[in-house]
Amino acid sequence: PVMFAMITDCPKVGQYDLHSIRVCLCGASPLPSEVQERFERLSGVRISEGYGLTEAGPTTHCNPIHGDHPQGSMGLPFPDTDARIVDEETGMRDIPTGEAGELIIRGPQVMQGYWRKTEDTQAVLRDGWLYTGDIGRIDEAGYLVICDRKKEMVVTAGYNVFPREVEEVLFTHPKVLEATVVGVPDAKRGETVKAFVVLKEGQRATVEELRDFCRERLAPYKVPAMIEFRT
Numbered sequence: 029p030v031m032f033a034m035i036t037d038c039p040k041v042g043q044y045d046l047h048s049i050r051v052c053l054c055g056a057s058p059l060p061s062e063v064q065e066r067f068e069r070l071s072g073v074r075i076s077e078g079y080g081l082t083e084a085g086p087t088t089h090c091n092p093i094h095g096d097h098p099q100g101s102m103g104l105p106f107p108d109t110d111a112r113i114v115d116e117e118t119g120m121r122d123i124p125t126g127e128a129g130e131l132i133i134r135g136p137q138v139m140q141g142y143w144r145k146t147e148d149t150q151a152v153l154r155d156g157w158l159y160t161g162d163i164g165r166i167d168e169a170g171y172l173v174i175c176d177r178k179k180e181m182v183v184t185a186g187y188n189v190f191p192r193e194v195e196e197v198l199f200t201h202p203k204v205l206e207a208t209v210v211g212v213p214d215a216k217r218g219e220t221v222k223a224f225v226v227l228k229e230g231q232r233a234t235v236e237e238l239r240d241f242c243r244e245r246l247a248p249y250k251v252p253a254m255i256e257f258r259t
Contacts (some may be wrong), residue, residue, distance in 0.1 A: 182221055
C-alpha cells in the first residue's frame, strides 16, 4: 500500500502516463480505500488486493485480476482452500453471512505447526483449521473483507473499536499522508483511541481540526481522544 500511496502523492505524477500498467496486486498490510481510489483514477487499473499470513504459505485469498470485485474485498479463497467466520469467544460457532468474526482457514498451504512450540501450535491449529487472529466477514458471493486484527481491537468503555475504521477516515482528510491507530491504557475507560498522523509535505493541521473531521464521520467513542503528529 505504501508504494501506491507514494505514487499518488508524488507532486509530478501528473506528468506521467500510467496507462501502460496492466495488473496491480497488493498485500502485506491494509490498503486504504482513499489510496486505492486515487491510484485507480490515475492508472485506469483496478488494484487486486489479496490476503494471507506466514502460517498459510502465505496466501489464501485474492481478488480476480480481471473483472469487477467488491470495494475493500480481499477476494475469494484459492482452489482447495476453505474459509469460515467463527465467534471470537470459543471459535466453535459459525457466524452468519455478512457478520464479523474470526477468520479460520483450511487448505494444503496451512503449516503443520510452529517449530518446537507445541503450546503455540495448539493455540492456532484446531482440527486442521488455522485460527488467523484476523476479524473479517464473508459476503453471499464468498468475498472476504478483513475488519482488523483481533489483538489490535480497542475496547474503550465497553465499546469495540477497529483501528482500521478510524484510519480509513483519517486517510480521507486532504492533509493526511499516513495514519495508524492504537489503543492506549486509560484509567477510566480501560483503553482509549490514539492516532499517529503524518501530514503531507507542506501541510499544517491541528489536533482539533482532525478530531472535528472524525466527529463528522464516526461514532463519538471511535473519535481519537489523542492525536500525535509524527514525521
